[in-house]
Amino acid sequence: MNQQVTNVVIGGLGGQGVLRASDILADVVLRAGYDVKKSELHGMSQRGGSVSSDVRFGAVVHSPMVPAGEADYLLVLTADQVEPNRHVVRSGGIIILPDQVDSAKLLNRKSLNVALLGLLSSYLPLPEELWMATIREQFPEKLHAANEQAFKLGRAARV
Amino acid sequence: MSEQKRLLLSGDEAIGLAALHAGVKLGAGYPGTPSTEILEYFAELGGKAQWSPNEKVALEVAIGAAFGGARALATMKHVGLNVAADPLFTVAYTGVTAALIIISADDPGLASSQNEQDNRRYAEAAGIPMVEPASSQEAYDFFLAAVELSERWHVPVLYRITTRVCHSKTVVLPREPLANVPPANYIRDVRTRVMIPAYARPAHHQLRNKLKEIAAWNEAGVLNQEVPGSAKLGIITNGVSFMHAREAAPDASILKLGLTYPLPMEKIAQFVHRVDRCVVVEEGDPWLADAIRAHGLKVESKPEMYRFGELNVNRVRRILNRDTSPEPAPKPGKPPQLCEGCSHRVVFEVLRDLDCIVSGDIGCYTLGVLPPFNAMDTCVCMGASLGVGLGLRHTLPPDQARRVVSVIGDSTFVHSGITGLVEMVYNPPATGHLLIILDNGTTAMTGHQEHAGTGRNLLHDPAGKVCFEDLARSLGVKRVHVVDPRPGSDEVAQLIKECLASGEIAVIVARRPCILVAKQIREYEKCGTALTLTEA
Numbered sequence: 001m002n003q004q005v006t007n008v009v010i011g012g013l014g015g016q017g018v019l020r021a022s023d024i025l026a027d028v029v030l031r032a033g034y035d036v037k038k039s040e041l042h043g044m045s046q047r048g049g050s051v052s053s054d055v056r057f058g059a060v061v062h063s064p065m066v067p068a069g070e071a072d073y074l075l076v077l078t079a080d081q082v083e084p085n086r087h088v089v090r091s092g093g094i095i096i097l098p099d100q101v102d103s104a105k106l107l108n109r110k111s112l113n114v115a116l117l118g119l120l121s122s123y124l125p126l127p128e129e130l131w132m133a134t135i136r137e138q139f140p141e142k143l144h145a146a147n148e149q150a151f152k153l154g155r156a157a158r159v
Numbered sequence: 160m161s162e163q164k165r166l167l168l169s170g171d172e173a174i175g176l177a178a179l180h181a182g183v184k185l186g187a188g189y190p191g192t193p194s195t196e197i198l199e200y201f202a203e204l205g206g207k208a209q210w211s212p213n214e215k216v217a218l219e220v221a222i223g224a225a226f227g228g229a230r231a232l233a234t235m236k237h238v239g240l241n242v243a244a245d246p247l248f249t250v251a252y253t254g255v256t257a258a259l260i261i262i263s264a265d266d267p268g269l270a271s272s273q274n275e276q277d278n279r280r281y282a283e284a285a286g287i288p289m290v291e292p293a294s295s296q297e298a299y300d301f302f303l304a305a306v307e308l309s310e311r312w313h314v315p316v317l318y319r320i321t322t323r324v325c326h327s328k329t330v331v332l333p334r335e336p337l338a339n340v341p342p343a344n345y346i347r348d349v350r351t352r353v354m355i356p357a358y359a360r361p362a363h364h365q366l367r368n369k370l371k372e373i374a375a376w377n378e379a380g381v382l383n384q385e386v387p388g389s390a391k392l393g394i395i396t397n398g399v400s401f402m403h404a405r406e407a408a409p410d411a412s413i414l415k416l417g418l419t420y421p422l423p424m425e426k427i428a429q430f431v432h433r434v435d436r437c438v439v440v441e442e443g444d445p446w447l448a449d450a451i452r453a454h455g456l457k458v459e460s461k462p463e464m465y466r467f468g469e470l471n472v473n474r475v476r477r478i479l480n481r482d483t484s485p486e487p488a489p490k491p492g493k494p495p496q497l498c499e500g501c502s503h504r505v506v507f508e509v510l511r512d513l514d515c516i517v518s519g520d521i522g523c524y525t526l527g528v529l530p531p532f533n534a535m536d537t538c539v540c541m542g543a544s545l546g547v548g549l550g551l552r553h554t555l556p557p558d559q560a561r562r563v564v565s566v567i568g569d570s571t572f573v574h575s576g577i578t579g580l581v582e583m584v585y586n587p588p589a590t591g592h593l594l595i596i597l598d599n600g601t602t603a604m605t606g607h608q609e610h611a612g613t614g615r616n617l618l619h620d621p622a623g624k625v626c627f628e629d630l631a632r633s634l635g636v637k638r639v640h641v642v643d644p645r646p647g648s649d650e651v652a653q654l655i656k657e658c659l660a661s662g663e664i665a666v667i668v669a670r671r672p673c674i675l676v677a678k679q680i681r682e683y684e685k686c687g688t689a690l691t692l693t694e695a
Binding site for chain 1: 165167270271294322323326327328329330399402403405406471472473487489490491492493494495496498
């Protein structure tokens with residue numbers, strides 16, 4: 001019934017760029033013409049606690065939250081956030097972990113979120129130029145080079 | 160704006176945009192998750208918005224604007240409406256000249272709140288029409304409709320949203336801004352506006368008549384939606400639960416209510432009679448189900464276990480399957496904590512080491528309850544640290560009473576701590592009392608909003624400034640200290656010990672900017688000084 005909806009959950013800790021990553025993804029799929037919903041909880045999570053954000057896209061999306069057991073992708077910015085989010089992943093769903101990109105090669109270590117988006121992008125049918133345009137729009141100019149490099153590093157890291 | 164542009168907006172942002180397009184002349188509120196971004200976005204778009212000291216004042220300011228013929232908006236979280244309940248119940252009687260939209264942002268599941276009260280009950284209790292959007296598009300569209308409804312019947316409208324509507328970003332296609340926004344203009348009408356008993360009695364009758372008319376209008380109302388489907392299962396729902404229900408039961412017939420008070424009972428009855436089984440899917444209290452059943456209609460309410468927390472697709476599936484087996488609990492994530500380097504830490508370490516009985520309050524610093532501090536004993540509502548602390552002082556045996564301390568943040572003090580301070584001066588306990596104001600120069604918990612104690616307005620421009628130490632002295636408190644809670648200094652410990660030993664009433668202002676925004680605050684200060692000169 002809901003085959004056309006793609007479900008992504010991004011998890012991490014407050015301050016790691018979880019919400020920025022899900023903003024970029026949601027914006028890219030909006031530009032690509034999909035219906036999209038993005039959901040997360042604000043508030044207490046700002047104090048270094050667990051944060052997770054759901055992005056769903058497809059022809060028509062109803063609930064803004066990814067139902068448990070239906071996430072196609074779980075992307076975490078720190079490995080210890082897999083367990084609190086594992087219940088959302090469907091069987092056969094893909095988990096993207098921070099050690100799948102070589103963070104030592106990042107121009108800016110804070111760009112890990114964008115690097116992992118790059119890796120995620122290799123699974124999704126979205127044109128690279130939309131990602132690049134969105135990344136440039138989401139960051140101030142001085143951070144463009146670092147984030148573009150991070151995205152490409154992640155996109156190439158698919159084994 | 161000829162080209163239709165698809166925007167990806169949160170529900171809060173969609174309301175801010177709608178307020179602009181509706182010609183709202185003034186928005187007032189107090190920051191509170193999940194409502195805060197409405198006024199911030201409205202102001203960013205050029206709307207006139209302001210933070211008031213608390214929700215009661217914000218609503219009163221909005222009422223004044225609406226009395227004067229200017230469209231007005233008041234925003235608050237669910238518990239804020241408790242504070243604003245006094246004007247709420249009577250503005251239902253007085254009615255308004257121009258539209259007055261009162262936002263109540265409820266938090267089922269307590270993502271960032273002290274309770275999960277269901278404010279739909281306020282609409283019924285006060286007799287105020289209530290509109291509930293389910294998505295950002297509806298948050299935008301329904302706001303414009305609410306403005307029209309408010310002006311057609313000259314009633315305030317309660318605009319109830321929930322955390323998932325506020326903070327989910329979904330696609331919005333905006334319309335052209337409303338034309339013919341009425342100009343503000345004062346027209347004297349004392350019988351309508353002055354609620355002495357002689358005028359209030361007929362006003363109550365008039366309100367009930369208006370509600371009857373609105374209920375009749377709601378029968379064919381544009382804010383309700385029917386999704387045709389199987390006659391085997393019908394679902395009556397509201398707000399974001401509609402989205403979960405569509406996904407959980409794609410074949411069901413659905414009646415989705417957007418104007419949920421007063422309810423369109425004929426429409427509901429027709430729907431109930433058309434389906435074999437009718438289930439009410441709603442978050443929070445079984446408010447819709449109870450109202451429909453009180454009308455003699457046979458509908459199923461959710462099992463009691465689904466009163467608690469948010470709904471989602473899985474939980475709606477369980478409700479429809481009448482599944483009351485225990486739900487799988489997800490592994491807990493990492494809890495939030497006071498930031499490394501937060502000045503509150505210094506104060507809580509002292510309170511812990513002195514074994515104080517800490518009457519706490521609402522804000523980041525409520526995290527002082529958690530290890531390694533374990534330095535908070537009570538937290539009830541905004542401003543309660545004063546009253547609760549004083550009550551403990553008055554009645555505990557002296558050896559315990561002397562250990563009681565009230566701890567409140569700067570924004571919370573402005574919100575509703577000032578009257579508690581007056582109480583401390585007026586009814587001082589025999590053992591004295593100590594109030595500590597943790598002044599980090601911002602409303603940190605909700606995302607760093609300004610308040611009357613920062614000397615800057617919502618847009619961070621210079622504004623009037625309330626100086627806490629001057630206020631305390633002017634009220635007659637003799638022991639007033641200002642201290643910088645520096646890590647590694649024992650100044651805070653010495654002051655607290657001295658105040659507790661004095662047996663007098665005392666106020667300590669522990670002042671150090673929130674480390675997350677200290678740099679920004681310095682930038683703001685460079686750009687301008689507060690309008691009234693006070694010591695730093």
